[in-house]
Amino acid sequence: MPAANASVRPVGSANEHLSGSQSLVLEMRNITKAFPGVLALDGMNLKVRPGTVHVLVGENGAGKSTLMKILSGTYTIDGGEIIFKGETLSAQDTSAALERGISMIHQELSPVLDMTIAENIFLGREPAMSEKGVFSRFVDFSKMNADTKALLDRLGLKYAPETKMRDLSIAAMQLIEIVKAISRQASLVIMDEPTSAISDTEVAMLFRQIADLKAAGVAIIYITHKMDEIFQIADDITVMRDGQFIAAAPASEYDETKLISQMVGRTISSIFPKEEVPIGDVVLSVDSLSREGTFEDVSFNVRAGEIVGLSGLIGAGRTEVARVIFGLDAASGGSVRLNGEVLKLRSPKDAISHGIAMVSEDRKAEGLVLCRSVGENISLANLKKFTAGLFVSERQEESAAQRMIKMLQIKTPNTDMIVENLSGGNQQKIVIAKWLLGDLKLLILDEPTRGIDVGSKSEIHRLMTDFARQGLAIIMISSELPEILGMSDRVVVMAEGRVAGELTRSEANQESIMRLATGGH
Numbered sequence: 001m002p003a004a005n006a007s008v009r010p011v012g013s014a015n016e017h018l019s020g021s022q023s024l025v026l027e028m029r030n031i032t033k034a035f036p037g038v039l040a041l042d043g044m045n046l047k048v049r050p051g052t053v054h055v056l057v058g059e060n061g062a063g064k065s066t067l068m069k070i071l072s073g074t075y076t077i078d079g080g081e082i083i084f085k086g087e088t089l090s091a092q093d094t095s096a097a098l099e100r101g102i103s104m105i106h107q108e109l110s111p112v113l114d115m116t117i118a119e120n121i122f123l124g125r126e127p128a129m130s131e132k133g134v135f136s137r138f139v140d141f142s143k144m145n146a147d148t149k150a151l152l153d154r155l156g157l158k159y160a161p162e163t164k165m166r167d168l169s170i171a172a173m174q175l176i177e178i179v180k181a182i183s184r185q186a187s188l189v190i191m192d193e194p195t196s197a198i199s200d201t202e203v204a205m206l207f208r209q210i211a212d213l214k215a216a217g218v219a220i221i222y223i224t225h226k227m228d229e230i231f232q233i234a235d236d237i238t239v240m241r242d243g244q245f246i247a248a249a250p251a252s253e254y255d256e257t258k259l260i261s262q263m264v265g266r267t268i269s270s271i272f273p274k275e276e277v278p279i280g281d282v283v284l285s286v287d288s289l290s291r292e293g294t295f296e297d298v299s300f301n302v303r304a305g306e307i308v309g310l311s312g313l314i315g316a317g318r319t320e321v322a323r324v325i326f327g328l329d330a331a332s333g334g335s336v337r338l339n340g341e342v343l344k345l346r347s348p349k350d351a352i353s354h355g356i357a358m359v360s361e362d363r364k365a366e367g368l369v370l371c372r373s374v375g376e377n378i379s380l381a382n383l384k385k386f387t388a389g390l391f392v393s394e395r396q397e398e399s400a401a402q403r404m405i406k407m408l409q410i411k412t413p414n415t416d417m418i419v420e421n422l423s424g425g426n427q428q429k430i431v432i433a434k435w436l437l438g439d440l441k442l443l444i445l446d447e448p449t450r451g452i453d454v455g456s457k458s459e460i461h462r463l464m465t466d467f468a469r470q471g472l473a474i475i476m477i478s479s480e481l482p483e484i485l486g487m488s489d490r491v492v493v494m495a496e497g498r499v500a501g502e503l504t505r506s507e508a509n510q511e512s513i514m515r516l517a518t519g520g521h
Helices: 064-071 094-100 117-121 141-154 170-183 200-215 227-233 256-264 318-325 348-353 363-367 374-386 394-408 424-436 454-469 481-487 510-517
Strands: 026-035 038-048 053-057 079-084 102-105 188-192 219-223 236-241 244-250 282-291 295-303 307-312 333-338 356-359 442-446 473-477 490-495 498-504
Touching (some): 026 064, 038 064, 038 236, 053 064, 053 227, 064 219, 094 102, 102 170, 117 141, 141 170, 170 200, 200 219, 200 227, 244 256, 256 454, 282 318, 295 333, 307 318, 307 481, 307 510, 318 356, 318 442, 318 473, 348 356, 356 424, 363 424, 374 394, 424 454, 454 473, 454 481, 473 481, 481 510, 490 510
Parallel strands (some): 038 244, 053 219, 053 236, 188 219, 356 442, 442 473
Antiparallel strands (some): 026 038
16 A cells, blocks of 8 residues: 555646656547536546556546546547547547557446357457358358457456356356457557456456556556555556546555545545444344255344345355345245244335335346436335326425435436436435335345445445434345445355354454355354
8 A cells, every 4th residue: 555645746737757648548638528417527637658557536426437438439529639549539439449449348238148258259340251252241150269268268267158148147247348358459448347246356367467468568447446456456546526637646646545535525534434323123034045046044134223244255145135035036945024024025016015125236227217317216116105096296206306315415406317317326325215215124235335436335334324223124235345344233144055154243354254255164
């Protein structure tokens, strides 16, 4: 970690070592971009040197992904200039960007699920059976599969090129996107939250590949909210806030406190504002719960005012247990009791009627209707509250939405704002808000702060503490051990579909959790 007394350039200035244009592979000058109701980028600057990892940081909504989508040709700019390898780019689109050597791994995965791994990696540039003649129109699947296998072997991935994408986990899909970007032999690779859904082993694999790319002179722009990653791989850091350039410096000039302060414009005293609150009676009892082929004989309980952390490695069965409790999947054995009553959960509707809510790990796919407004999303799970006969009372719906926006401090111009245009942290608050309008007894939070910045994380954690203080029983599933340790009253550790052990707050530490998660005692 860099020294705490390292100096940082004043806000609004660029560091000296990034000022020489001759040593730059990329320079973005005074970039502006507006969407309806939102100025996403306001005179943003970025300078990237070849053969380096340039980490781009800022809170959700700072404009990082928007800036990168402009560079990769997904969006057009409203103003400013992009200079790549000495050439001023104009009329940039995704095809032109790829041809110039700019490749991007997007935060939102978009694989073609019914195509194979090989077909996804080489989509749009499939090898032909011959360069000329009638066979130039036919795909050489043998070569495509062989080339894919070579790429997978290079990263140490044990997947068959012929495997359909829909048969892979989210983590595996993320790795295939990384392979796809590397396969294009780009001179600039953009990685937007590439480790959000992969394990520590796979992260180490990715970092080894990044080191190889650097050695080959490839520049990497890396977006992440994970502090340990930033200081592990960054050569240079650029900080954004509210669509504007804040500062740029070598990573060696930063420490965590300075970086967070520049990102959020304030000092965050505690990312994990856990407080001791009265723990009441048992609300949820899970007894010998099983789902064939997924998990077996899972038992634990959660009390009123208690946050129970559900920990374990990817594939341990944590989310699968939550899905059964919420009625998304059927159990093959065991029982779920709420306040002593055995529940028959045939669907999420049954769970909701009993006061159970679940914030899923994929808020975009399962938690929100992205094309609808903030107000509509907040009221979505409780429309009966605002319905008289066949019609929804817009006045009551608006009033409830405004109340939730104020309570959760959701940053939005108004309730009519389309949810897709908000930051990840604010989207997550909207998912939580829609459940708070009901009569809740149990709240399940699956990766509640995945992909959101430190400021928003702190706010989500504050809300969790507030909910616990009000007597709500909470299950928190998280792959981040600091979050499990920082927010849990008790930790239930799963391994290979079973409960490996249970730890009190005083017993839980990284070593004890990992020992149980990896099958130790």
